[in-house]
Amino acid sequence: MGTSGTFGGSKSGLVPSWVDDPPSPPAAAPGSATPADGNGSGDGGDGGGGTDTQPPPAVYPPLRPPPAGSGLGAARGNLTRGARTSDGGAIRRGAGQYVSASGGRRGAARRMPSSRAAAGGIAGLARNFATQGPAEALRPFNLEGLAGAPALDVFVALTDALCPPGGTIDEAIARDAMLETIGALAAEGVGNFDEMTPGDLQEFFIGVVSRSIEGKILNEVGTNSIRVSPDLAAVERAQRMLHDFVDGCVRDRFAASGSSLADVTSQQIDDFVSDLYEAAFDLMQALGEAS
Template sequence: MGTSSAFGGQGGSTPLVPSWLGDDGAAPAAPDGTPASPGQPPDGAPPDGTPPDAPPVAPVRSPLPPIADPTRFSAARNNFSRFAGSGGDDRRSLGRAVSHYVGSSSGGARTAAARMGSARGAGSRLLGFLSDAVNRGATEALRALNLDGLAGRPIEEIFLGLADYVCPDGGSIDEGIAREAFIETIADLAGAGITDLDGITAEQMQTVFELYATNAIEARLCNDIGARTVTLPSDSREAARVQAQLNDFIRRGVADALTTARAAAAALTPDRVLAFVGRVYEQAFGILRIMGDAEAEDV
């Protein structure tokens, strides 16, 4: 499960959405590029235009995010353990695991999407590049990133060269999830029939993003529920079946979300990419919860 083994699971004191988690995993910046103020001046503070010799007013820091329920991952973890222990046969437990993860563990689809952090920023950069390649050609899209030396190279080599742009390497788990999901996406390209960036179509662009979003959601889920506490089957074929079923389940949700957003994708502009990616993640989590509930009730 790729990054699923990178982390033992979220601690009970971890907020649902950490305060440092912005649209791309970094704190938001003010229009002039400086870090945004963590809060507003207290009531009665001097308005703008205060004389320079006035004493500085210390900002009021925002309160820490509320501590989430320390047992919120238990239901998802227990059900996923049952699914894994069955070798992939217990689909009802898979449905319950995904439904509990989106609902009780993450606090709903919107919060689950907000928790994607760096994967949202990486997804928007990937989609923006691919949109440019569709509209202007691969060579021009690479030249815009000063990567024109990669033009004409095999697609896997091009994507490896894009890694530092799409998902800059960092030390946080969130950044690691985004980067590992991108590496797994590169490995998935050939299986999806995408072998040449020159002449890439809008449909292929959607497929690449679908692969990335699927890998990112899978990695986020597995890290959150605590992959090291879930015992996979000792038989390698059964373990691969468990992984494939989880990946396929998530991909169906992402594909449905992208189908719903097809009109917005056709009118995508650079300044709308990040918001579009955020909506797709939110819709995907909402669909996954519905799919999970349906799977859990299936007899």
């Protein structure tokens, strides 16, 4: 644990959207029709020694078409089908195809730098909470004065510290994942921050990782697909199926690590978080292909 590649898994290549387009003809060489003697004649006649000979056209190898059912279009199609019919298998296939089209587990994880950074901050908070106490856990974020405050207030302040508003789309996905997880905690009811357990903070961490992956898929391929559902209940059902699938993969891979956040050293946090994202994407791809 704690080193890149801990979880292992398969890889798939990204298929560019332009792969079926014919190659563009080569551009004419600049000044190819200009005579060599500079007298303005380009006909190659008696008055000049120039030539209008063009270089032979470049020859490009043929482009190989993508395999059937690949790319973000396939993922979007399955998410649309799943939303319209409440087909959980189609939702899982769509999520798995998103991973494949994003370059496999490593490519998909690399597309989420802000979310991984936010998850790393939460992992460090949970580790320090378990080993040093609430105030010291909050000190790196200049929030130590909130140690005895309501946990929801602390998490909102932590969100502003890790993912301030007004950032890029990737940063917005991380921020939304934190706020949605806070909303889920509020629905369950939580007390003051200093009354929480390391397990509570671990749940917060897992929730943010899961919702950030879910948000990334929805942002890139799923939002319009899921909204084609005939009614609000169908939309909510499709989103819940996607969330349950992603959350299950994250939890499974976290459990497979055999460790808690309290066991991860500060030097290992970044690798641990990256490994978890990669492993979750890898499992999503495998289960999606099997659906």
